[in-house]
Amino acid sequence: MQSDRWEHGSDFHWGPIAPVGPVPSPPWRANPTYWATGRHALLALMQHSPSARRWTRLWIPSYFCQSVVAALTTTEIQICLYPDSPIEAFPGTDDLPVRAGDAVLVVNYFGLRSRPSFVPRVSGVEIVEDHTHDPWSAWASESDADWCVASLRKVLPLPDGAVLWSPRGHGLPNVRPVAIEVQQASLQKMSGMQLKALYLAGMPIRKKVFRDLLLESEAPHKEAPVSAMTPWSRELLECMPCVGWCEQRAANHAALRRSLAGVPWLHCLAPGERLQGCPFSGVLLFDSPQRRDYVRRGLIESRIYPAILWDLEKTPPRVLGNIRPQDLDLSRRVISLHCDHRYSFPDMVRVADSIRRLGTAFGSDTADAL
Ligand SMILES: Cc1ncc(COP(=O)(O)O)c(C=O)c1O
Structure with missing residues (x-):
């Protein structure tokens, strides 16, 4: 990634895949x-x-x-x-x-x-x-x-x-054809991912163009009938060095946690001691929704794009009643930082430094923040 185009998070871009040894057999291989x-x-x-x-x-x-x-x-x-x-x-x-x-x-x-x-x-x-x-x-x-x-x-x-x-070998639903809406959405997303890769490499691509493509590619899935995966995504899946990427994700997650250890207003969710697996993202829990929102705004200004997984109130309006108050509280204080193979140790340290700086500024700058 060219340094003046450095950013972190949000949608994947499409880049060349470096072979990293045999692609392992995933758990679903049988059926x-x-x-x-x-x-x-x-x-x-x-x-x-x-x-x-x-x-x-x-x-x-x-x-x-x-x-x-x-x-x-x-x-x-x-x-x-x-x-x-x-x-x-x-x-x-x-x-x-x-x-x-x-x-x-x-x-x-x-x-x-x-x-x-x-x-x-x-x-x-x-x-x-x-x-x-x-x-x-x-x-x-x-x-x-x-x-x-x-x-x-x-x-x-x-x-x-x-x-x-089905680990128990139950009969699976019959696969449907690939819906036309899904084909269009997938190709649109692929274009957005490709343009994002060129942008990150320093090419004269306007950010708005790939952002619009990536955002708009989500809507057709909602309208589409239940559909199979596209044949091109099936091909791409076979090329992906998933285990190497898991290792990278685990290392990035550990780097983020280490860099944020001891921050009094922050808790980074940790894997269980005996976990045989790999965390998806750095899930950070702030002491207050106000500090979370302040830090998030600052991160976005620094081109770090975390996700909120999940906003139980806004996207879309809550569907079912009876969500526990503690779930709402959690959803107002959480952010999720990408740890995937796009990033390496220095990226994670840079992200952690920004979080620490912004969260500390909130403490000394509360009036401004609220
Ligand atoms: C845990 C989990 N399950 C299922 C889904 C649904 O996946 P999709 O967006 O491909 O429908 C999501 C998407 O956010 C998810 O995070």
Whole structure:
């Protein structure tokens, strides 16, 4: 990346892939189906289930991306919330009043969790695991869930793509054709990723042009019928050195945590001690929403673009009631810093320095900040 074009975060750009040895066999290799997005994979499963599996209710964690929740409410299956969030070590599924015909979606938040040592199984209740944040974890490989899903486009530089598999060998939903809306969105995203790469390399590309392409490429997925992954994303997936990239992500995550250790107003979520996997991003929890917002604004001015995973209030307006006050509180104080293969140790130190500087300035500059 040319130094005057240095930036951090936001959408992937498209760059040449350096081969780093054999591409390992991912956990879904035995029986995958590939879908355009994680939402499409989940919807395909839900549409498959009423006849084949007879689900009537799907339990999802209270802390979850609201636009995904909105998509899940479009089927006849009732969506119910159970208490869970990234600051809890295990999903709060033990005491759920489940009954035959229910399914429970369990999330490995930010790749920080290990496989629960004991998952109570109730006859007729199916478990769906969401491995979006670390599809290559030991948990994903050793899973004995009925179904596993991962949105690959969130963790890899792919313009579309998600995978659904069944560790228990259940019959998978039939794959649909690639929807025209998905083809268009994917090609638009690919153009945006390519232009972003040229911009970062110092070429005379206007930022607005690739930003618009990347932003606009999300909308068609919402309108599209449930669709398969595009054939070009399938090809690209086979080229990706996923394990090398996981190692880079883990090293970047560790560098960020080390650089921010001891900051009194900040807590960086840490992987469990025995984690055999790789964190997705640096999830930072501020002492107050005001300091979070102040730091975030300053980071954006410094061309560091964190994500909020997730804003439970704004994007889109909260879909279901009964979100716990502690989930809302968490969502107002959290930001997520990208740790993926695009970045190296000096990038992570630069990001950490900016966070420390801005967060400290908030303390001495509160009136300005509020
Ligand atoms: C944990 C998790 N699951 C599922 C999804 C849905 O994936 P997609 O955006 O590809 O529909 C997301 C997306 O943000 C996610 O973070």
